[in-house]
Amino acid sequence: KVVLENGYKTVALQVPEGLKRSVWNVVEFLEKKTQAKIIVIADPCFGACDLVNYELKNLDVDFVIHIGHTSIPDVENFWIPTLFINAVSTKDVSAVVERSLSSLEGKKIGIVTTAQHLHTLEVVDRILKKHDFVPIISDGDERISEKGQILGCNFSAGMNIVDKVDSFLFVGSGNFHPVGLLLSSKKPVIAADPYTNTVKKQELDDLKDTILRQRYGAIANSKNAKKFGILVGIKRGQQRVELADEIKEMLDSFNKKSMIIALDNFSPVSL
Numbered sequence: 001k002v003v004l005e006n007g008y009k010t011v012a013l014q015v016p017e018g019l020k021r022s023v024w025n026v027v028e029f030l031e032k033k034t035q036a037k038i039i040v041i042a043d044p045c046f047g048a049c050d051l052v053n054y055e056l057k058n059l060d061v062d063f064v065i066h067i068g069h070t071s072i073p074d075v076e077n078f079w080i081p082t083l084f085i086n087a088v089s090t091k092d093v094s095a096v097v098e099r100s101l102s103s104l105e106g107k108k109i110g111i112v113t114t115a116q117h118l119h120t121l122e123v124v125d126r127i128l129k130k131h132d133f134v135p136i137i138s139d140g141d142e143r144i145s146e147k148g149q150i151l152g153c154n155f156s157a158g159m160n161i162v163d164k165v166d167s168f169l170f171v172g173s174g175n176f177h178p179v180g181l182l183l184s185s186k187k188p189v190i191a192a193d194p195y196t197n198t199v200k201k202q203e204l205d206d207l208k209d210t211i212l213r214q215r216y217g218a219i220a221n222s223k224n225a226k227k228f229g230i231l232v233g234i235k236r237g238q239q240r241v242e243l244a245d246e247i248k249e250m251l252d253s254f255n256k257k258s259m260i261i262a263l264d265n266f267s268p269v270s271l
Helices: 002-006 017-034 054-059 094-103 115-130 176-185 202-222 241-253
Strands: 010-014 037-041 063-067 082-085 108-113 134-136 167-171 189-193 198-200 227-233 257-263
Touching: 002 017, 002 063, 010 017, 010 054, 017 037, 017 063, 094 115, 094 167, 094 189, 094 198, 108 115, 115 134, 115 167, 167 176, 176 189, 176 202, 198 202, 227 241, 241 257
Parallel strands: 010 037, 010 063, 063 082, 108 134, 108 167, 167 189, 227 257
Antiparallel strands: 189 198
């Protein structure tokens, strides 16, 4: 509808890795319904901060459809109009949430999830209340668009209630988000994965300990360093130049040499 109403002729389609196998169906649907030329962006997409936009002007792209993430409210003023379409999971979370109850610590439980499972939060809330828990779901900061949502780089929906809960229940897949919340909150985090129907707690604690050991090792090694590289992501939602400037000033005050290094994709080879 948006494409037709605005007369867009060339549309860029950006999807995360997990949805690329289904991209043919999306392209055929859009071509049939809009008669527009569809260009699929094949570069990896790591989140709503990882947007294609200005660089597509040379391809005459006049509209971008970003599937799989909700928008980051404070990332705006796009050169090319961009539409965010969340890709919600069809998995029923009830069984794995029921399985997770015995692992929860305390009665006051903070509930968090990713964009794909936001629509299940009411179900999770009802299950916990049925078993005499007190579920708490919070808004995040200005970079979070939905209540109860966490990103790999933003756990404010959890941190806003960290002093009000005994533990957190994360509904979703993978370790990236729940371990991040565990590191940030220092409160127990239990992950309920509806894809594998498994509940994880000790695995998250073990991974947290591994990360902390690596982090403290890096900090110890850096004490004798004389030259530092300050890395800044140039993706649309990652350009934290002010923070980089603050770090550089701090290093200068300790008579350490430093340079600001900007990259699109971080890798040991590039550095």
